[in-house]
Amino acid sequence: MPQLNENFLRLEKNYLFINIAKKIAAFKEAHPEADIIRMGIGDVTLPIAPVVIEAMKKGCDEMGVKETFKGYEDSGAGYDFLREAVSGYYKSFGADVAPDEIRINDGAKSDCGNIVDIFGDDNTILVTDPAYPVYVDSNLMSGRKIIYADSNEENGFAAMPDESVHADIIYLCSPNNPTGSVYTRTQLKEWIAYAKKNNAIIIYDSAYEAFITDPDVPRSIFCIEGAKECCIEMCSLSKTAGFTGMRCGYTVIPEALKVIASDGTEVSVAQIWGRRQGSKFNGVSYPVQCAAAAVFTPEGLKQVHENIAYYQENARIISDTMTKLGVKFTGGVNSPYIWFKCPNDMKSWDFFDLMLEKIAVVGTPGAGFGKNGEGWFRLTSFGDRQRTIEAMERFEKLVSDMK
Template identity: 50%
Template sequence: MKMNHHFSELPGSYLFSEVAKRVAAHRAARPEQGIISLGIGDVTRPLCRPVVAALAEACFEQGRAETFHGYGEEQGDLFLRQAIAGHYAGLGVRVEPEDLFISDGAKSDLAGLSELFSPGCTVLLQDPVYPAYRDASLLAGRRVEYLDAVRENGFLPLPEPGCRADLVYLCSPGNPTGAVYSREQLAAWVAWANAQGAVLVFDAAYEAFIADPALPHSIYSVPGSETCAIEVCSFSKTAGFTGTRCGYTAVPRTLQREGLNLHDMWLRRQTTKTNGVSYPVQRGAAAVFTAEGQAACRENIALYRRNAQCLAACLEELGIWFCGGENSPYLWLECPDGMDSWQFFDHLLQGAGVVGTPGSGFGKNGEGYFRLTAFGAEADTAEAVRRILRLYGR
């Protein structure tokens, strides 16, 4: 028997599993203290009415012989791919429905895309990094290299001279730092990737939170990206689909390496490993792009932005350095009083009953930092701020 010993290369537990373990222990020890979570990036606003109505109608369709839907189209139903292409057009970006693939969420595709590359390929990640990129690459036995994302470069590293890699993961707005690449910075990555023959996987899960009109929502706003970039996005944070599960990935038909077409490869991979997303969920996702759906999504995002402003004001009052929160639902702060990431996690949990995410869980450069999310309920976020201020004598 030959086991996959690459599992031993992973950290002892998944970051958010360790957070949950510590929270459960604290809750058992202090049941009287209500806990407010500003840690895991799960949303709190429910699905909007147009989405719920579309889900319900599609379920009724499935219950009638004359409207029943069995297996759908391999890439996802055309009505949803056309709606997504229309969304891109509204951003000033051209993405054809034929280049889009519907999935059960961004995380699955972000992990699965590495299967298009040989086991011996080199994967380049930023540090700190969303752990799923790292863990999926290590599990597949791939060589992983890191670029330092630090305060000096605004947590937005660019390709360094002599840098070599086959596959690069970029996330903008960034998780965990909230930093957003400019169009000029993305252009530098695109030029590098085309020159090196590398492929960029661009995680745009938080693009709807970008408020600055000068910042790009898609890597396809950069000329030349169609020959080097794959873009992954999700309905989770935009429309509250964390429990409903739906996302999409754009793989341009113009993207080729070593005589192979990555679009065709991804289509073959998907048809081998999945039968796609359920018809009702796809109908619900399409409703996100109606006028009513977009208005409801903007309302929810506005609430999360108010939460971010509330948290930012708290950190400013306490004199704690932070970034993010303006074009991102995440605030990335420096742990006060010289505490390391897990020390501050315990300090906040025990002293205020507030949960965040230790920066060290995102990589070595995350040590000494901490992530707060704006995805909580508005009243809970306000209460968390009161508790934190009280913890520091304010």
């Protein structure tokens, strides 16, 4: 009889967003007339930029012509034209990343979960808490030891390293999901120094880098000296360009990143990851890669930033409401997420239920992201403008009545 990987039994039985969906379904059944405003899941709502769609159509047309038809992409790392475009994008904000260090994927979540395949199960994993669930779950599935660095109200939800603690692999996310907090250059230098001291590797999630406006907040960890010797970076076009339904992103593994195998030989992490991907991943479709490359053209960047500006204005509307009500929060600037403290010291899920029942607005309970999320709540700015305004009007009345 086949044996299960019983590490899966260590996972929460229901994923956070499945629990939310069940609660919404029950509420809709009981209140079919309710006008629910969803501000929970971080999915975009604006259409993809026209120049990107045109590039995808052109790519599709090429697939229908013998002379331009594309089958398997030879390297498995993505077409040269897209990797060169991504490299140029990195250079535009001060990160020297070569095309050969970039691998195209079907979104950052896949690589965040799959990267652990190339690391031994006896590694100690350090995750900042609260955290995006995939960091924790993918390592629990492999039975690894996970330790936590506390992100909380006292440190602005930007955990810093504890020199008395050893870790082998470190997950960082900036701008952070779910808290909206960011790491400054000085703080990232400290994390890199910690990683080098521990011979550790930082897995850096920069999925929301396009929302950064503060010049002291790096758009990439590779803007920091020394990062190439200890860091892997993952980014996605899901939020930058609305690719949540098209699926494309990229992972950067520098050539300088090496580890020592048990026999004492030096091994390239990029080479091992390439071998893993060659065995388990067939790449991203040619039309989608054509679309992705168009994002990084001057017109593409202009058009996608118009969408980002729309979401940033939504974030400002939410943030201004929190400020007006005296509700403590992080995010809203440099991030599409607003992470606020539940009024009257309510528990996260209790406040979720209250918002749903009283004002039919859905957010995400902070407790679903880890122990330090208890008593906090996440809203996203990815919705429609008028619906965001209406949600904040409902929210203001709810919180005012609670005082």
